[in-house]
Amino acid sequence: METIRALAHLNKYLARYKWYLIWGTVFTIISNLFGIFPAQLVRYALDLVRETLDIYYLYDGTSLQPAIYEVFAFSILLYGLLMLALALLKGFFLFLVRQTLIVMSRLIEFDLKNDIYDHYQTLPLAFYRQHNTGDLMARISEDVSKVRMYVGPSIMYGLNLLVLFVLVISYMVSINARLTLYVLLPLPILSIGIYLVENIVIARSEEIQRALSRMSTYVQEAFSGIRVLKAFVQEGNSVQRFEREADEYQNKSLRLTLVDALWQPMTVLLIGLSNVLVVYVGGQEVLAGRLTSGNITEFILYVNMLTWPVMALGWTTSQTQRAAASQQRINEFMSIKTSLVSTKNITRDIAGRLTFEHVRFVYPDTGIVALNNFSMDVQAGESVAILGTTGSGKSTLANLMMRMYDASSGEIRIDNVPIRDYDLSHLRGQMGYVPQDVFLFSDTISNNVRFGKPEMPQERVLRAVDDADLTDNIAAFPEGFDTRIGERGITLSGGQKQRLSIARAIARDPKILILDDCLSAVDTNTENIILNNLRRIMVDRTTVIISHRVSSAKLADKIIVLDDGEIKEQGTHEQLMARGGIYRELYDKQLQTEEA
Structure with missing residues (x-):
């Protein structure tokens, strides 16, 4: 039987x-x-x-x-x-x-x-x-x-x-x-x-x-x-x-x-x-x-x-x-069915307003509470930096914004519409995501950049690569954009892989751009170049900068300091510096490290 x-x-x-x-x-x-x-x-x-x-x-x-x-x-x-x-x-x-x-x-x-x-x-x-x-x-x-x-x-x-x-x-x-x-x-x-x-x-x-x-x-x-x-x-x-x-x-x-x-x-x-x-x-x-x-x-x-x-x-x-x-x-x-089901399958274009209301998230497999009573409201076109140490819940936020998981409680809305109401593929298609753990495919550089939109013209690929400060590196390769980068991008350095990942995210011209600690493997000079380019890229698009570096957070209109899944401080760079709390302490420590 x-x-x-x-x-x-x-x-x-x-x-x-x-x-x-x-x-x-x-x-x-x-x-x-x-x-x-x-x-x-x-x-x-x-x-x-x-x-x-x-x-x-x-x-x-x-x-x-x-x-x-x-x-x-x-x-x-x-x-x-x-x-x-x-x-x-x-x-x-x-x-x-x-x-x-x-x-x-x-x-x-x-x-x-x-x-x-x-x-x-x-x-x-x-x-x-x-x-x-x-x-x-x-x-x-x-x-x-x-x-x-x-x-x-x-x-x-x-x-x-x-x-x-x-x-x-x-x-x-x-x-x-x-x-x-x-x-x-x-x-x-x-x-x-x-x-x-x-x-x-x-x-x-x-x-x-x-x-x-x-x-x-x-x-x-x-x-x-x-x-x-x-x-x-x-x-x-x-x-x-x-x-x-x-x-x-x-x-x-x-x-x-x-x-x-x-x-x-x-x-x-x-x-x-x-x-x-x-x-x-x-x-x-x-x-x-x-x-x-x-x-x-x-x-x-x-x-x-x-x-x-x-x-x-x-x-x-x-x-x-x-x-x-x-x-x-x-x-x-x-027989396993996904729990990430859209209730209304809304497929409209988004403006980019991002709202979290009293969100709590517990990982279903481990029972770890990653976020607790998290709230924020980012207007369309604004930028927010999520700053915190390892294990503070920063990457969990990125996963919730991309709806890789659903919140255990509370509500996440995009343009005042619950995220559960959107058609999942259509919603993700309007987002750009640069993960902390860079994953590249065993293909050409050009195809990796246009991964989100295979029909993307080469001109758009060139612009995205230039914004990620990768043009000179690619020019040094004998086969240029047709260079095959091997499994998981093994032929590239850590910094090159992260910049290529950034180019892949911005090439699709997303309404919401999520940068999950994407500059951790680049040197200070390259970081400054990319940050200057990001200032231009972030215009008229909602940007979430997740980082443990204060230098990256300074770009944002508002900054949220996370610790153990809870908001400890929030405000602009100037406001948090004047407050003299956790953010000021992180800033001073990193400044001393860079000077050393």
């Missing part, structure tokens, strides 16, 4: 490609018919040989004997040609079976991967905080591949077994019901074996997938952090840990292989027992005059015809159980 429930999710895909399934079934029936007819021709040929030999020797020494031989030889040749033609037709329809059922499995695999990836895109940031990248990748790659083995080869072999079983048993019963009954006696034993092994296979398949996810996660982290790994000379330890993860995966795989290995010898034994019963019981029927020797040969061919499908039954069952375990893992994530 668990298997059926898990795989029921695939029914919509099977319905989508029902004609592939229907035609595949038709071609399977036709190919098996062409596979059964040769067994009947063998029976006719053997009976013909037996009867013709008696007649041939009866006319020994007469002039009719050569004529009888010619008729006999022609008949045998005709039977041989007919069997060859039937074999060719069976092969042709087997080709059509694979061109329908296996093609269907590839189409379903394609759709399933796209659906999973699309669903991943809808899930909130909280989901990605709770699940590691390796596990996400394993479910969209390894798990989907195992599901494809069910909707492709497993269904194909299952259909083939079902069709062949019905056709062969029907023919066998029509010839001799008693002999058919004896031949089928070993099959209930096989059914019991399938039932007993089913739970073992699915449990061990789930263990394998969990071990694979852990191994994939470790490898992904090791390659992403290769600089740190090498800097601390931990290559040996990394290899040892990978070997432990690989050994665990290997051991779990071998345990499943042990179960799989039982099927073939068990099936061969049962098929061999069926052949013995055919010869023994069939011999009795021949002696009783109810069957011919040709019938015995026909029955042996039928039994051996069932050999591969019955042997494939164990493999098919194993693959189905693995697919069920994988589909169950896929269903776990597919």
Whole structure:
């Protein structure tokens, strides 16, 4: 029942490609018919040989004997040609079976991967905080591949077994019901074996997938952090840990292989027992005059015809159980729905007024209170600086403005409209965001700048790069804007990556610009150049500058000092300096540091 429930999710895909399934079934029936007819021709040929030999020797020494031989030889040749033609037709329809059922499995695999990836895109940031990248990748790659083995080869072999079983048993019963009954006696034993092994296979398949996810996660982290790994000379330890993860995966795989290995010898034994019963019981029927020797040969061919499908039954069952375990893992994530749902799907252009009213936010996965009773009101076109130390809740504010999370309590409004009422994609499309942890894509510099608007003209790209003070750096590269920057921008320095991230944000000409500590990796001279450019960029757009540097905060019309998620001070630079509180203390300390 668990298997059926898990795989029921695939029914919509099977319905989508029902004609592939229907035609595949038709071609399977036709190919098996062409596979059964040769067994009947063998029976006719053997009976013909037996009867013709008696007649041939009866006319020994007469002039009719050569004529009888010619008729006999022609008949045998005709039977041989007919069997060859039937074999060719069976092969042709087997080709059509694979061109329908296996093609269907590839189409379903394609759709399933796209659906999973699309669903991943809808899930909130909280989901990605709770699940590691390796596990996400394993479910969209390894798990989907195992599901494809069910909707492709497993269904194909299952259909083939079902069709062949019905056709062969029907023919066998029509010839001799008693002999058919004896031949089928070993099959209930096989059914019991399938039932007993089913739970073992699915449990061990789930263990394998969990071990694979852990191994994939470790490898992904090791390659992403290769600089740190090498800097601390931990290559040996990394290899040892990978070997432990690989050994665990290997051991779990071998345990499943042990179960799989039982099927073939068990099936061969049962098929061999069926052949013995055919010869023994069939011999009795021949002696009783109810069957011919040709019938015995026909029955042996039928039994051996069932050999591969019955042997494939164990493999098919194993693959189905693995697919069920994988589909169950896929269903776990597919059943997760995002809480970031728009109530009214408003898609109008925004002016940029940003209002927080008594906002409190608690991270759902850790229970940490990041913001408490936070309120601010920024008019359209104004700028505000959020200043604070690490862990004060600055980046959480950026996430709430982008609606990566919803506030636990209180309300956030844009242009006096609750942020929950806006269409999420349309709202984010009017914002520019420079994250503290810069992420660049393994593409050209030009494509990274126009990431938010792929159709952006090159002139706009050039202007954004110039505003971010990156023009001279790009000019020094041999390929200029077509320079590929490697994974996560590995070929660029920290400052270059941050400036490229700034260029990407301002290139889309956003109504609200959020700068999350974006100048932390640049030197003082570059910072001054970018700040001067930002003065021009910030005109007529709402700008939120999140920083721990007072030099960046001075640009803003108003400054808010955060500490432990609460507002401690707010006002202009001059007002806060005159107050002589936390802001003045931070300013003096940073001024002394810069002078030193």
